[in-house]
Amino acid sequence: MKFKVAVDVMPLDELLDPQGKVVNRSMANLGISGIDQVRIGKHITFSIESNSKAEAEATVDEACKKLLANLIMERYSFVLTEVQ
Amino acid sequence: MKFKVAVDVMPLDELLDPQGKVVNRSMANLGISGIDQVRIGKHITFSIESNSKAEAEATVDEACKKLLANLIMERYSFVLTEVQ
Numbered sequence: 682m683k684f685k686v687a688v689d690v691m692p693l694d695e696l697l698d699p700q701g702k703v704v705n706r707s708m709a710n711l712g713i714s715g716i717d718q719v720r721i722g723k724h725i726t727f728s729i730e731s732n733s734k735a736e737a738e739a740t741v742d743e744a745c746k747k748l749l750a751n752l753i754m755e756r757y758s759f760v761l762t763e764v765q
Numbered sequence: 766m767k768f769k770v771a772v773d774v775m776p777l778d779e780l781l782d783p784q785g786k787v788v789n790r791s792m793a794n795l796g797i798s799g800i801d802q803v804r805i806g807k808h809i810t811f812s813i814e815s816n817s818k819a820e821a822e823a824t825v826d827e828a829c830k831k832l833l834a835n836l837i838m839e840r841y842s843f844v845l846t847e848v849q
Contacts, residue, residue, distance in 0.1 A: 689808045704832065705811070713828050715814040715821075724773045724808035727789070730799040737799075744797050748788065 684729050684737050688759040690750045691722035725749055728764070737761055768813050768821050772843040774834045775806035809833055812848070821845055 692698045698720045705719040731737035741759050750757040776782045782804045789803040815821035825843050834841040 691808065691810070701809075701811075704809075707832055708828060711828075711831055713824060713831065715824060716828060717812050717814075719809065719811040722808045722810075724775065724806045725785075725788075725803065726775070726806075727785075727803040728801050730801075740797060740799060744792060744795075744800060747795055747797070748791055 682731055682733065682737070683764045684731065684734070684761045685764050686727050686729055686737075686741050686759055686761050688725040688727075688741070688745060688749055688757055689722060690725065690745075690755050690757045692720060693754060693756055696754060722755070723749075729761075734761065734763070766815055766817065766821070767848045768815065768818070768845045769848055770811050770813055770821075770825050770843055770845050772809040772811075772825070772829060772833055772841055773806060774809065774829075774839050774841045775804060777838060777840055780838060806839070807833075813845075818845060818847070 701719040701721045704721065705717065708716045729737050729740060731740060738761060745757045785803040785805045788805065789801065792800045813821050813824060815824060822845060829841045829843065
């Protein structure tokens with residue numbers, strides 16, 4: 682089975698996000714109003730071949746823990762979509 | 766009305782993504798198999814206050830074009846969710 686995977690890696694809510702803060706301020710400077718609480722993380726997409734959805738999920742979870750996210754500072758979530 | 770917005774900014778499919786390539790290779794080195802076509806972009810979340818959903822969408826679109834995405838190299842998509 683083949684799946685498309687989309688992983689979101691975001692800074693933990695408890696931590697400051699300086700990049701987000703700067704973008705937040707820039708919005709106002711550009712005349713774009715009403716926007717607040719900007720936070721910036723990573724969006725990672727890939728494909729995975731696996732025998733089952735459960736196995737694919739386990740592999741993606743391992744990849745997030747070992748490589749894609751730094752769990753001290755970030756949290757991750759992912760969505761799998763089967764490809765025909 | 767208040768909305769939560771999630772924007773994904775990804776490198777265009779026609780362009781190389783060196784960061785994705787390196788992660789792709791690292792997966793194999795870490796013993797995580799079956800993963801391919803890794804591409805890495807940005808995931809940006811924020812809140813927006815607006816009079817209507819259409820107005821909020823127009824503002825988010827403007828923010829993406831002016832600040833969040835570089836349309837020469839990236840494409841963007843976003844989802845708005847109303848907050849009660």
